[in-house]
Amino acid sequence: MNVRSRITLLFVLLAVVPVVVVGFLAYYTGRQSIEQVEINHLVSTNLMKSSELTRWIEAYQQRMEELAQRPLLIQYSATMVDFDPADPVYDVSRLALEEDHLKPRIKPRGGFTEVSVISPDKGIILASSDEIQEGKYYANQRFFAEGKTHTYTQGVFYSIPLQQTTMMVSTPINDRREMLVAVLAGRLDLRGLSTIMSAQSGLSRSEKTYLVNKSNFFVTEPYSGEGYALKKTVRTEGVQAGLSGNDGVAFYNDYRNIPVIGAYKWLPEYNMCLITEVDQSEAFAPINSMAMTMLSIISILALIVLAAGFFLARTITQPLARLVAGAAEIGRHGHLDFKVGTEDKDEIGELSRAFDRMATELKMTTVSIDELERRIHERTAQLEAANRELEAFSYSVSHDLRAPLRAIDGYTRILLEDYQQLLDDEGKRICSVISEGAHKMSDLIDDLLTFSRLGRSALNPSSIDMEAMVNAVFLELTTAQSRKRIDFQVDPLPPAMGDPALLRQVWVNLLSNSVKFSRKKKRAVIRVRGEKAENETIYSVQDNGVGFDMQYVHKLFGVFQRLHSVKDFEGNGVGLALVQRVIYRHGGRVRAEGETGNGATFYFTLPHQGVI
Amino acid sequence: MSDMQAVDVLLVEDNQQDAELTIRSLKKHKLSNNVSVVEDGAEALDFIFCRGKYGKRDINHPPKVIFLDLKLPLVGGLEVLRAIKQDARTKSLPVVVVTSSREDPDIKAAYELGANSYVVKPVDFEAFTEAIGSLGLYWLLINQPPG
Numbered sequence: 001m002n003v004r005s006r007i008t009l010l011f012v013l014l015a016v017v018p019v020v021v022v023g024f025l026a027y028y029t030g031r032q033s034i035e036q037v038e039i040n041h042l043v044s045t046n047l048m049k050s051s052e053l054t055r056w057i058e059a060y061q062q063r064m065e066e067l068a069q070r071p072l073l074i075q076y077s078a079t080m081v082d083f084d085p086a087d088p089v090y091d092v093s094r095l096a097l098e099e100d101h102l103k104p105r106i107k108p109r110g111g112f113t114e115v116s117v118i119s120p121d122k123g124i125i126l127a128s129s130d131e132i133q134e135g136k137y138y139a140n141q142r143f144f145a146e147g148k149t150h151t152y153t154q155g156v157f158y159s160i161p162l163q164q165t166t167m168m169v170s171t172p173i174n175d176r177r178e179m180l181v182a183v184l185a186g187r188l189d190l191r192g193l194s195t196i197m198s199a200q201s202g203l204s205r206s207e208k209t210y211l212v213n214k215s216n217f218f219v220t221e222p223y224s225g226e227g228y229a230l231k232k233t234v235r236t237e238g239v240q241a242g243l244s245g246n247d248g249v250a251f252y253n254d255y256r257n258i259p260v261i262g263a264y265k266w267l268p269e270y271n272m273c274l275i276t277e278v279d280q281s282e283a284f285a286p287i288n289s290m291a292m293t294m295l296s297i298i299s300i301l302a303l304i305v306l307a308a309g310f311f312l313a314r315t316i317t318q319p320l321a322r323l324v325a326g327a328a329e330i331g332r333h334g335h336l337d338f339k340v341g342t343e344d345k346d347e348i349g350e351l352s353r354a355f356d357r358m359a360t361e362l363k364m365t366t367v368s369i370d371e372l373e374r375r376i377h378e379r380t381a382q383l384e385a386a387n388r389e390l391e392a393f394s395y396s397v398s399h400d401l402r403a404p405l406r407a408i409d410g411y412t413r414i415l416l417e418d419y420q421q422l423l424d425d426e427g428k429r430i431c432s433v434i435s436e437g438a439h440k441m442s443d444l445i446d447d448l449l450t451f452s453r454l455g456r457s458a459l460n461p462s463s464i465d466m467e468a469m470v471n472a473v474f475l476e477l478t479t480a481q482s483r484k485r486i487d488f489q490v491d492p493l494p495p496a497m498g499d500p501a502l503l504r505q506v507w508v509n510l511l512s513n514s515v516k517f518s519r520k521k522k523r524a525v526i527r528v529r530g531e532k533a534e535n536e537t538i539y540s541v542q543d544n545g546v547g548f549d550m551q552y553v554h555k556l557f558g559v560f561q562r563l564h565s566v567k568d569f570e571g572n573g574v575g576l577a578l579v580q581r582v583i584y585r586h587g588g589r590v591r592a593e594g595e596t597g598n599g600a601t602f603y604f605t606l607p608h609q610g611v612i
Numbered sequence: 613m614s615d616m617q618a619v620d621v622l623l624v625e626d627n628q629q630d631a632e633l634t635i636r637s638l639k640k641h642k643l644s645n646n647v648s649v650v651e652d653g654a655e656a657l658d659f660i661f662c663r664g665k666y667g668k669r670d671i672n673h674p675p676k677v678i679f680l681d682l683k684l685p686l687v688g689g690l691e692v693l694r695a696i697k698q699d700a701r702t703k704s705l706p707v708v709v710v711t712s713s714r715e716d717p718d719i720k721a722a723y724e725l726g727a728n729s730y731v732v733k734p735v736d737f738e739a740f741t742e743a744i745g746s747l748g749l750y751w752l753l754i755n756q757p758p759g
Binding site for chain 2: 391399400402403405406407409410411412413414435438439442446449
């Protein structure tokens with residue numbers, strides 16, 4: 001996962017997660033409280049409705065009781081009970097009852113639909129506001145049996161004779177001696193009940209209250225049904241709970257199979273169950289719409305944050321990408337002129353500027369390296385030219401200086417050969433001096449050329465068995481005769497790394513010196529040693545020859561420098577200078593110790609690492 | 613001794629003293645009958661290829677040996693050597709480089725160009741006489757030339 005995605009994701013998480021959590025909590029608590037409010041409302045609605053129902057019924061009971069106490073009604077009722085129907089008094093009483101007391105009780109809207117006086121013994125309707133009912137038997141009706149002793153309301157039932165739902169209120173008609181005369185029964189218009197039940201509490205549209213009887217039949221019309229009363233049954237969870245005699249609240253699907261919150265209440269005095277329901281969708285509408293709003297907000301927020309994070313990440317990753325590109329440009333293609341070039345004030349901007357400075361400095365360094373290389377080339381060319389000049393010089397020396405010498409020697413000889421008789425001894429001696437001078441000069445030229453060649457030719461280093469080399473050189477320098485006189489001791493010598501030809505020359509010069517300067521001793525001792533130090537190997541040649549005065553030691557290694565007369569020891573003073581030159585070229589050092597008459601020791605070192 | 617005649621030795625030497633000493637050395641060894649001396653490289657080439665004032669010479673009668681100095685005016689000794697060894701008519705001519713130079717590069721170059729010998733002239737006259745005498749003896753008497 002790249003930095004950009006990570007930053008974006010982090011943004012989204014930081015912004016959205018708290019909102020989601022808070023949103024969920026708000027939704028949850030909101031739903032809880034709405035649920036509580038709704039439950040309370042439903043329960044109180046149920047209580048209210050049940051008390052309204054009770055009041056409604058009690059109101060009609062009261063009316064029935066008032067009616068039953070009217071003296072004329074009692075009198076007429078008693079007359080009808082006591083007299084034979086054939087008796088004219090019976091009919092008069094009936095008419096008076098019907099016209100004056102019963103019919104006026106009937107109201108077109110609500111109230112009683114039928115009020116009847118029933119004979120107490122046989123249960124026959126004596127008089128009724130509805131004449132058709134007269135003569136009918138109510139003997140087996142409960143309201144009749146109960147109505148004999150007290151005011152009674154029979155819960156809603158379906159009247160088969162009437163073929164309609166009905167509710168009866170009955171009350172005894174007693175005379176002044178509290179003797180039962182007849183039973184007064186009134187049929188209630190259930191529309192009134194429905195009106196009470198369907199009266200909206202005003203809080204929610206889907207709220208409905210209805211009554212269900214013991215046989216699961218609707219008693220009042222529910223809000224969204226028509227002709228349901230006592231024709232349709234309902235067996236929802238709430239109804240079943242209510243009919244079991246419980247009060248409570250439940251969440252279930254109603255008769256339309258729609259989720260509702262329902263409060264149920266058992267009304268034992270009427271054998272009915274009061275149900276108040278509200279659609280869950282409506283009850284929870286506010287919280288649901290809040291949830292929807294919340295979801296929208298979260299979505300929009302997520303989108304905004306996503307975009308913001310994306311662009312913010314871009315502002316971070318884009319300079320980084322340019323840095324990466326710059327590094328590739330410089331590292332892979334060597335374009336040191338590349339500049340990230342940023343005005344940003346942040347850390348990445350700082351990094352970019354540091355990067356640019358680095359590139360600039362790198363370029364300067366590279367330029368100076370180029371400059372150095374150019375100078376080295378220049379110097380090398382100069383050195384090579386100087387070397388070539390030296391070579392040409394050597395060539396001239398070797399060629400041109402010899403020719404005159406040869407002429408000097410040659411013509412001197414010719415003089416000696418051709419004019420022998422003209423020269424006396426002194427003349428001949430002078431000729432030989434001239435000849436010697438020429439020879440001497442020739443040797444000097446040879447030595448000088450060797451010396452100069454040593455300084456110029458390249459070293460060809462290889463591993464050298466120094467001990468073998470020393471022994472070979474010694475044999476070469478001496479004759480069997482001279483070796484008898486010399487005690488030559490060679491310690492085990494460490495091998496060396498160097499140019500074999502040049503180091504051989506070193507041994508030649510040192511050993512020949514030792515042989516030369518010790519030749520006047522009866523018993524010459526020459527000792528060669530070698531030992532390894534930390535970084536170099538030290539070789540030495542010691543003799544017991546004439547030695548030298550240490551105060552002139554600094555002259556020892558100079559070209560053409562001599563500490564002894566040529567008369568005593570031949571030589572032209574190039575040997576040690578040559579030794580020094582060879583050792584210097586190998587990165588080593590030379591040193592000499594000596595004492596006049598007591599021999600000399602010459603040391604040289606060779607480094608273990610590297611040959612210059 | 614005529615330049616137009618067949619010669620035994622062609623001495624290419626600009627130093628008159630060296631030339632004289634050389635001839636004297638040959639004479640000592642009784643080898644100086646037919647010696648021609650030229651003093652520079654250009655003249656040497658004219659002589660060998662029968663050009664210029666040597667136009668009448670017969671190229672079919674070359675010297676038995678050429679003693680060649682390296683340091684010459686006009687045309688250098690190595691150039692002369694190269695010209696001789698590159699020409700089919702003359703490449704079998706024995707050329708002895710006789711010079712004062714002990715320089716390695718010269719010796720190497722001379723042999724690479726086909727020199728038959730390389731001799732450094734000693735300063736010592738006796739050694740010089742000995743060396744020239746030996747050369748003369750060898751190349752004129754002992755060596756058998758082709759054809």
